[in-house]
Amino acid sequence: MRLGKYEQEAIAQARVLLEEAGVWDPDNDLSSLVDRFIARTDRQRALDEFRLAVSERCNRIPLGHILGIVEFDELPLVVGSGVFIPRPHSSVIHKWLDGSELAQGARVLDLCAGSGAIGLAIARRRPDLDVTCVEFEQVAVNYLKRNIARLATKNVHVNALQADIRESKAFAHFGEQIGLIVANPPYVPRKMQLQPEWGDHHPTAAVYSGADGLDLIRQITALAITLLISGGWLVIEHGEDQAQVIRKLFGQHQLTEIQTVIDRKSSDATGTSVITIGRLGANDIGVSRNGCTN
Ligand SMILES: C[S@@+](CC[C@H](N)C(=O)[O-])C[C@H]1O[C@@H](n2cnc3c(N)ncnc32)[C@H](O)[C@@H]1O
Structure with a gap:
């Protein structure tokens, strides 16, 4: 997935911040954070998580908790x-x-x-x-x-x-x-x-x-x-x-x-x-x- 200039800048800055904060595997954490918040690369996983969330909501788990x-x-x-x-x-x-x-x-x-x-x-x-x-x-x-x-x-x-x-x-x-x-x-x-x-x-x-x-x-x-x-x-x-x-x-x-x-x-x-x-x-x-x- 192609990312725009602002996303790329934010990701580069995040890598520096994670390293400075002492996170032990900043590359791994960064790729999970990008996948979760900026661009989902694994569409099957996204779909699975969506279905799980819907089933939780049907069990009347509060939306905010999900x-x-x-x-x-x-x-x-x-x-x-x-x-x-x-x-x-x-x-x-x-x-x-x-x-x-x-x-x-x-x-x-x-x-x-x-x-x-x-x-x-x-x-x-x-x-x-x-x-x-x-x-x-x-x-x-x-x-x-x-x-x-x-x-x-x-x-x-x-x-x-x-x-x-x-x-x-x-x-x-x-x-x-x-x-x-x-x-x-x-x-x-x-x-x-x-x-x-x-x-x-x-x-x-x-x-x-x-x-x-x-x-x-x-x-x-x-x-x-x-x-x-x-x-x-x-x-x-x-x-x-x-x-x-x-x-x-x-x-x-x-x-x-x-x-x-x-x-x-x-x-x-x-x-x-x-x-x-x-x-x-x-x-x-x-x-x-x-x-x-x-
Ligand atoms: C209705 S919730 C409201 C939370 C928050 N004010 C809001 O609007 O999202 C009430 C909160 O009061 C807390 N609470 C209940 N009894 C308490 C007590 N005796 N002393 C301090 N907090 C208490 C509960 O743990 C809960 O987080």
Whole structure:
């Protein structure tokens, strides 16, 4: 297969980089990488892999776990079995961020970060922010760290912290310093039947959270008010039918300017894109639709 000038340049540069990195057989690795990402020379092998992928998808393995990569807010993230596949639903958080008045240089926590999708997308949009992604499951942390290293090459920078949100001591050093806390936590009630992609092929801890699905959201809310600066925001993604309870919960925790934002454009048959926002500060309660707040 004939390669163009740009492909040939990229391959020559890759050979130098692989050698410099100490990879022991750079020619072999380079030919596999070229075959996988630039030009498939073995058509029979490509066809076999395609058929295997289709059969996995028919077994309801999540598409992201089969492809090993998912595009989220223009960021190519590596994913695989054992880590939650980021969903377009979470982009409602970034749309809200774009319209917010979050101060330059503010510290941000992405709690329940999984592969790091939300925190990394925030850092890409706002490189001035100091973002830390928090996750407790080892497999997810491995993907998180890999994505952080991978996207540092695109000048997107965040920190990783392996910690359990239920252990408030692990967060003591952030006390009253955080300008924004975002979270897409597990929020499905324990007994709810889900599509096999989530019910069977995602870790339980990434999906379910107690009898009403709100165990971790309660933990996050209680933790958040100890970490936020005055005027700092808490933004949590959740199920549409949980909005009223969460607004009440926020109100019970000194959070004000409480509003639920529903983004129909990022919703699909698998669920609604919805967040509730609260702030350590002013007073009113509203619900907004399609990204408009009231
Ligand atoms: C719904 S997934 C969301 C992942 C990521 N935010 C995203 O949108 O792709 C929830 C994540 O929370 C993590 N998690 C669950 N319980 C946790 C806890 N107690 N402390 C820290 N992380 C937790 C899970 O391992 C999982 O990665």
